[in-house]
Structures are given as structure tokens and as C-alpha cells.
Amino acid sequence: MPRLSLVVPVYKVQGYLSECLDSILGQDCTDFEVIAVDDCSPDGSGLILDQYAEKDARIHVIHLTENVGLGRARNAGLERAEGDYVLFLDSDDTLSAGALAAISERLDATGDPDVLIYDYVRTYWDGQVRPNQRADLLRSEGPDVFRLADRPQLLNLLQIVWNKAYRRDFITRTGLTFPPGYYEDAPWTFCSMISAERMAVLDRVCVHYRQRREGGNILKTVSRKHFDVFDQYRRVFDFLADHEELEQWREPLFRKMVDHYLTVLERPGRLPQSARAEFFHRAAADYRAHLPQGFRRPAGGRGHKYAMLERDTYAALAGATAAVKFRRRVNNRARAAINRSKRSAIGVYYQSQLRLPLDDNLALFSAYWSRSVSCNPAAIDAELARLAPHMRRVWAVRPDAVDQVPEGVEYVRVGSREYWAAVARAKYLVNNVNFADAVVKREGQIHLQTHHGTPLKTMGLDQQKYPASTHMDFAKLLERCDRWDFSLSSNRFSTAVWERVYPCSYTSLETGYPRNDVLVNATAEDVRRARAALGLADGTKAFLYMPTHREYQPGFTPALDLARLADELGPDVTLMVRGHYFYGSSPHTAELRRSGRIVDVSGHHPVEELYLAADALVTDYSSAMFDYAVLDRPIIVYAPDWDIYSAVRGTYFNLLEEPPGVVATSQAELIRLLESREYAGADAAERRAAFRLRFCEFDDGRAAERVVRRVFLGEDSTLPFVPFTERSHAPTPDQALELVERA
Incomplete structure (x- = not known):
């Protein structure tokens, strides 16, 4: 025991x-x-x-x-x-x-x-x-x-x-x-x-x-459930009645009861306004029913409130409460004047647009601080066009990125009058990060936060514990998150993280990531097309290298000698590098780039096409591994600085112990794993299967449709998930070649 x-x-x-x-x-x-x-x-x-x-x-x-x-x-x-x-x-x-x-x-x-x-x-x-x-x-x-x-x-x-x-x-x-x-x-x-x-x-x-x-506290919820307090004190005094030997506690418990009733009455955000008088009269009845013989009220203002209950004079209490509310309104007006002064910096034009009605058929999209038309917002945009073609879909794009906007996409330049009009009047605001502080959340607007990856590194409030985020203003961060109405998630792991590190009043939608639908639904022809766009010849083995950013490195520090890696792997392997982790610093590297053995895909959009084209992913701590795992293709973790990264940025699990495949901590070990094909072996596949089950649980190819139906069409019933063991995914490059040739 x-x-x-x-x-x-x-x-x-x-x-x-x-x-x-x-x-x-x-x-x-x-x-x-x-x-x-x-x-x-x-x-x-x-x-x-x-x-x-x-x-x-x-x-x-x-x-x-x-x-x-x-x-x-x-x-x-x-x-x-x-x-x-x-x-x-x-x-x-x-x-x-x-x-x-x-x-x-x-x-x-x-x-x-x-x-x-x-x-x-x-x-x-x-x-x-x-x-x-x-x-x-x-x-x-x-x-x-x-x-x-x-x-x-x-x-x-x-x-x-x-x-x-x-x-x-x-x-x-x-x-x-x-x-x-x-x-x-x-x-x-x-x-x-x-x-x-x-x-x-x-x-x-x-x-x-x-x-x-x-x-987190139901007692701070406006509800008639606060009337339950009367039953609870009835139980206390019934207990006293059954135990005569405890009668000495009647007066102290009477005081606790009265103070508790007054607290419920006085605290804002508890009782509905329409129920306050009823609550007071119930409290007054309990006061008289349990009043100890010879009881003396406390002195001062508290004693006056006791007297109001004893006489059941709600009007007197309401008058005193009104005086307090008046003082509060005066203070609130002063704060509002200050806020109006601050908002004047946003611009008179934006203020005028905020006074106009919302456009119920307008959705404004943004991704990666308005740098591109991509990620989950782009997938939702496409599905919205299919299911609700009457909706006008507009993208917010930075002026220096407008040349990258795909043909046919309507956009507004961030900072322009058109931009502020769209932000002010769009019924729906969709982003994979936060909109700027200057954006005002209007009543009736719906903010959809899609996020842009499953978190390995700490996020939100969890970053407070680590030195890499000492510059962040977490109060401001949460004010931005307060605008969210919905938060997307691709797995329960992410949901738990988001709800803890962004503690705001939004609804979590466990739908899967819309951007990953293509990884489930793509055909052999889609895979072939993605490889052709990158100039990858049939039979070429393509490794996609996607390292992540390191806050503790002020500048570019190559983690891999790409020229050496390309030489070791031989002429039948192409390295696709996402991120400026190599430059033509030597004639040999430049020659490898010209020959197509190393391909810079840093500017290639969408990234999902790179996933479809690659035979395997090489990454360190990037969230790309969680998306690529949907394809059930080999993943190689190259983590030469895990101890430093996990200590400085913080992580939610030990990637070296729970990887999606094989792990290398040195370039020599990486080359050995690639040359031996251990990365594609049974042990690696077993680890990948466990990883996929944990982190790809909702990605069944219908995430975008779930989001559109729930958020834009207001449907409460959700599409059932395809059972994990019955899901398909895009064919590998070898399978795609075989299928196309067979056709």
C-alpha cells in the first residue's frame, strides 16, 4: 500500500x-x-x-x-x-x-x-x-x-x-x-x-x-452556474446541523459564507447582469436563515454590505456598484483616448475603412510575413476557390516580392491604401504567422492561424527559458495571438504545444496541414513534372538538403562541405540545397553547380514540389522533416551541433533518440550512411513509421477541405479521417517513372 x-x-x-x-x-x-x-x-x-x-x-x-x-x-x-x-x-x-x-x-x-x-x-x-x-x-x-x-x-x-x-x-x-x-x-x-x-x-x-x-478558471466565466454557491453552503450548514459538537464554528463559517457571496456579486465577469438582483435576494435569504444569535457585523464598508444583505436592499448595493462603475468608465475613457492617439499613427485612411461594414465575401491571405504565396494559406486559397468560387481571395505581398506572385493571383502591396482597406474590411484573415501589431481585430472578423510547421524547437512562451529569444516581447506576441479565432494543427503533439505556448481564446482545428494534401494526392505525372522542372534526369538520385536557421550563428557557417559530399556520392547523385548554405567560393563548387550536380533551390516555390522530386531528405532540425515524412520516403538527420542547438534554442524531444530515420553527427558518418544505403534500410523504415504515426496522424489529403468547410462555410460536422493504415501518398520518383512508362 x-x-x-x-x-x-x-x-x-x-x-x-x-x-x-x-x-x-x-x-x-x-x-x-x-x-x-x-x-x-x-x-x-x-x-x-x-x-x-x-x-x-x-x-x-x-x-x-x-x-x-x-x-x-x-x-x-x-x-x-x-x-x-x-x-x-x-x-x-x-x-x-x-x-x-x-x-x-x-x-x-x-x-x-x-x-x-x-x-x-x-x-x-x-x-x-x-x-x-x-x-x-x-x-x-x-x-x-x-x-x-x-x-x-x-x-x-x-x-x-x-x-x-x-x-x-x-x-x-x-x-x-x-x-x-x-x-x-x-x-x-x-x-x-x-x-x-x-x-x-x-x-x-x-x-x-x-x-x-x-x-483556465471556470469561476471567471459569466454564467448562472455561480448560483451553485448557495447549494455548497447549504451543505456546510447541513453538516453543522448533523454535528452539534461543531456548533462553535457556525459564526466563523457564516462570515465565510457572506464574504463569499459578496465576492461573487462584486467580481466582474461572473454573474449575468440580468441575474444579479436574483442572486442578491438569494444571498439575503441565506443571510437571515443562517444568522447566528448575537452576531455583530464587521465595521466599515464591509459591515454596510452585510447590513444591505440583512435588510435585502438590493437598490442600495446597486447604487454603490454604479458609482464604482462610473469611476471605472472614466478611467476606461482616458485609456481609450490614449489608444486612439496611438492608432492615429496607423493612418486616417485605415481608420475610415474600419468604420465601413465588413465584406463577408472577402478573404485576405498572407504567408511568411507577406514574402510569398505559399504554405498552408495557399492550399486553403486553392480549396476555397473550388468550394466557394463566389469568395474574393486577395493576397498581401511585400513590395519587393510582387514579382514572385503567380499569374492570376490578386494581391495588394503591404502598406498601400488597398492593403489597409483589405485588412479593415475582409471577413477572413488567413496567415501562417501573425499580422502586424497595427492590425485591429474587428468584431465579426475571423482570423485563421495556420502555422507553418510542427515544432521541434521551442515556440511561444516556452522560448522564455532559452537564451536565443531574450529579445522577444512576449506580451506583444500574446496580444497578436489574441486575434486568432482558429489555430490549425497537423497532430495532437502540435495542438498541445500551441495551446500551452499561445494561451489565448481560440479554437484548435486538428485537420492536418493543407499544404501537405499534395503529398498525399499527387500522381506519378505530378512527380515527373516536379523533377522535370528541376532538370532532374530519369535515374538520377536526388537528395534534398534543408538545414534550419541557427539563432546563435550571426552569419553563414556551412555545416557541410557540399563539394566533397557530391564527389563522394558520385555523378549519379544530385544535391538540391534549400537555403544559402553554399556559395561559389571555389572553382570546383562552381563547376558542380554548372553541371547540375548541386542545385540551389532556395528560391523554388512551392517547396512541396521539391519534396515530390526528392528521393530522400537530408536535414538537421528543420520542420521540413515532419512534412516530408508524409511521403514515407527516407529521411537522414544530420545533427553535428545538437548539444548546442538544443541548449540554446530548446527542443521538445531528443531528435537523436527519436529520429525519423538514420542520424549522422559528422560528415564522414553522413557519407557512410548514404553510400551504404543504410538510410533506406529496415531499421530506418521502422523509426520512420513510428515518427509518421506520431506526427502525420491527420494528414490524409483532405486538410484544406476540412478547413474551408469549418471556417468559411460554417459546417460543424467534420470530414472523417482516412484510417492511417489505409492512406496513400505520392509515388516515389522510381515508382512514378515505372507507372508513366507502363502507361
Whole structure:
């Protein structure tokens, strides 16, 4: 039987769940079990739990068949717990290092009390850590073990269950369970604390309480569900009625109840305006029903509010609230004037366009900071033309890139009057990066963020931990991300990353990447055409080399001696290089370029044609590997500086241990792998299969159609995915040649 049982209820936390579980499994104390309860979570949380349970026998997963809410999910975990003590941990929070050892040692030192209370800190997206404002109450003063009557001020701690360890037989003896509804912590917390015969405290931070920037706290949601608070305090006072020996706690709990009701009334973003009077009258009724004999109201303004409840005078409270709102409006007007002054820099013309109606049939596209017509936005553009030909599709293009716009594509120059008119009036804004800070998100506009790769390197807020991103303004970044309505994903791995590192109120669309549809649907003739456009002769083996950018290198530093590589591989191999990683610095290199043995494809668009033409991909840390894997062709990872790259930029997994094929860390090793054809062997194929299953799970060739139907046509039902084992992909160059010749 374990010493500790940790009950972890789980619902829509796929971006934070791994960090939570890792914080538990990484503890130096190992005498515990984890009861993780999947509360019928609609995201990938249940799958994450199963993956962790497969690797660690201490994790037990319960999958509920319907969503029952936080309280009843905890009950389900409580029923399965076998430890001496039960701890609760919310699945977006984490344990501090050494927390379980400290808790276990304190329990031993205090002779196994009924309840042990420990400290926590609040952690924020920007790295701020704020202590518990009542941490002083946890200082060891007086006896190590006590009853609440000896330290009644502990009732002033936040009403939470996850900062305590509860002896399991105490829970059973007391009959404690979590009720349904909001504020379920209140009856459990109060009833356990007043019932405990032996309590102890631990003046140590054991929990990091995550303050999620968006969508993490249901209590900040405007809803009539806040009326649940009345049922929760009814349960508290029913408990008191059943335990006459606890009558001394009636007045302190009455104060807690009234303060809680006033908090719900006063906090913005909780009650609908139409329900405030009703809530007040319900609170007033509870006030009179539970008023202790001889009760004296607190002094000052708080006492006046108590008096309003006692007399049920909502008009008086509404008047006081209106005065506060008036002062707030004055402050808001001042801020709005400042913002208008800032926006004047955008231009009078843009301001005038913002006052005009939105054009429901206009979509504005951009990709890679308006440098090209490419990537996911281009694939969505093409599918939109097919499914909704009435839509006008316009691209934002930088002035220095207009000569690269394909024929027939309508575009506006970034910064022009036409550009600002399109940004202001387009119903749909589609981008694989963010639009500029000056762009205003209008009510009714739909911003679609497509992203442009599966992340190996850290992104968004995760970059705060690494030196390569010290120049970034993360607050500004999140303000730009606040404009998103939809965020595309090609796999559950990416969804979890995006939702954590860009914590904003958008809807994740797990559709696959539209740009990869062609890699699934391309024919033999498409492959042949792509190779012909690059001048690749039949029978030529073509390797596509695509290295990524390194923030720690101020200038160009070649990672490969391409001339030597070409010589070693022989005349039947062509190296296609994407990115300016070679220059004609020697006559030999220049001759190789003239002969077609080395081809600079840095400016070739779209990149998907390069994938179709290549027999294999050579890359380091580029997200190209995730897209190329859709083709199920060999991938060679050339990672001579992995230790430096992963330390400076940060990565989400160890590419050397989980590669999509073979790995080389030196040029000599790379040449050996290529010459021996080990890169195309069975072991490489097995690693590639595992990689594809993890990262190409949604890429079945219909991603663009899913996006258009959901975002532009408003269809709620999604196209079913082709089962992974039944999917096709474009033929290899050798297969394409055979098919064309056979035809």
C-alpha cells in the first residue's frame, strides 16, 4: 500500500498535462500512486494519460464515459485510492521539486495527523511567481499538532483542497465527498478542517498554482452556474446541523459564507447582469436563515454590505456598484483616448475603412510575413476557390516580392491604401504567422492561424527559458495571438504545444496541414513534372538538403562541405540545397553547380514540389522533416551541433533518440550512411513509421477541405479521417517513372 495517493482530475489540459505528470514522476520520494481521472475530456488528454500509464505502473487511469465535473471526477479517483494519505492536484498545476518527500517527512514527524496543510505559489505565463498572501498562517508556531480551535485563523486560507494531505481513514470516517457544481471546494475544505482532531502545517511551497492567461478558471466565466454557491453552503450548514459538537464554528463559517457571496456579486465577469438582483435576494435569504444569535457585523464598508444583505436592499448595493462603475468608465475613457492617439499613427485612411461594414465575401491571405504565396494559406486559397468560387481571395505581398506572385493571383502591396482597406474590411484573415501589431481585430472578423510547421524547437512562451529569444516581447506576441479565432494543427503533439505556448481564446482545428494534401494526392505525372522542372534526369538520385536557421550563428557557417559530399556520392547523385548554405567560393563548387550536380533551390516555390522530386531528405532540425515524412520516403538527420542547438534554442524531444530515420553527427558518418544505403534500410523504415504515426496522424489529403468547410462555410460536422493504415501518398520518383512508362 503506497504512502501517498495523488488524485488528478483531467479535462481539456493537453497543453499542460505532461508538465503536471512529469512534476509528480520526477519526485525523489517514490512511495506514491497517481489516480488520474479523464473526465471525458474532448482533447488528447486521455491519450496522454494512457501513454504515461504504459511507461509507469504507478499511474492508474480512469476514463469516465461522460463529463461529470471536477468534484465528481475527484470522487471517482478517491474511490480507487489506496494510500495512507490522499492529495489532490489539478492537472494544469505542478508539484515543486522535493514536495512529496517534504510532505511525507512532515507527516512522519507529526505522527500522522488527519490533515496536513502546505504552501503554494501562483505562477504566471510571463515567469512571475507570487507567494500565497496568507503564507504567514503556515509558520510553525506553538505545538506541531493541533486542532483548528487552537489556530482558527487557518480558515482564512484560500478555500482549496489541493494544498492539503488528508489521511484516508479520516476521509472515510468523516464521510467526505465532493458535491457537483461550482465552488465544490468550499464544503470539503470547511467540513474537513472543522472535523479534524489532529492538524499540522508545512511551511514549504509544494504546489505551483498555474494562473492561466485564458480559459483556465471556470469561476471567471459569466454564467448562472455561480448560483451553485448557495447549494455548497447549504451543505456546510447541513453538516453543522448533523454535528452539534461543531456548533462553535457556525459564526466563523457564516462570515465565510457572506464574504463569499459578496465576492461573487462584486467580481466582474461572473454573474449575468440580468441575474444579479436574483442572486442578491438569494444571498439575503441565506443571510437571515443562517444568522447566528448575537452576531455583530464587521465595521466599515464591509459591515454596510452585510447590513444591505440583512435588510435585502438590493437598490442600495446597486447604487454603490454604479458609482464604482462610473469611476471605472472614466478611467476606461482616458485609456481609450490614449489608444486612439496611438492608432492615429496607423493612418486616417485605415481608420475610415474600419468604420465601413465588413465584406463577408472577402478573404485576405498572407504567408511568411507577406514574402510569398505559399504554405498552408495557399492550399486553403486553392480549396476555397473550388468550394466557394463566389469568395474574393486577395493576397498581401511585400513590395519587393510582387514579382514572385503567380499569374492570376490578386494581391495588394503591404502598406498601400488597398492593403489597409483589405485588412479593415475582409471577413477572413488567413496567415501562417501573425499580422502586424497595427492590425485591429474587428468584431465579426475571423482570423485563421495556420502555422507553418510542427515544432521541434521551442515556440511561444516556452522560448522564455532559452537564451536565443531574450529579445522577444512576449506580451506583444500574446496580444497578436489574441486575434486568432482558429489555430490549425497537423497532430495532437502540435495542438498541445500551441495551446500551452499561445494561451489565448481560440479554437484548435486538428485537420492536418493543407499544404501537405499534395503529398498525399499527387500522381506519378505530378512527380515527373516536379523533377522535370528541376532538370532532374530519369535515374538520377536526388537528395534534398534543408538545414534550419541557427539563432546563435550571426552569419553563414556551412555545416557541410557540399563539394566533397557530391564527389563522394558520385555523378549519379544530385544535391538540391534549400537555403544559402553554399556559395561559389571555389572553382570546383562552381563547376558542380554548372553541371547540375548541386542545385540551389532556395528560391523554388512551392517547396512541396521539391519534396515530390526528392528521393530522400537530408536535414538537421528543420520542420521540413515532419512534412516530408508524409511521403514515407527516407529521411537522414544530420545533427553535428545538437548539444548546442538544443541548449540554446530548446527542443521538445531528443531528435537523436527519436529520429525519423538514420542520424549522422559528422560528415564522414553522413557519407557512410548514404553510400551504404543504410538510410533506406529496415531499421530506418521502422523509426520512420513510428515518427509518421506520431506526427502525420491527420494528414490524409483532405486538410484544406476540412478547413474551408469549418471556417468559411460554417459546417460543424467534420470530414472523417482516412484510417492511417489505409492512406496513400505520392509515388516515389522510381515508382512514378515505372507507372508513366507502363502507361
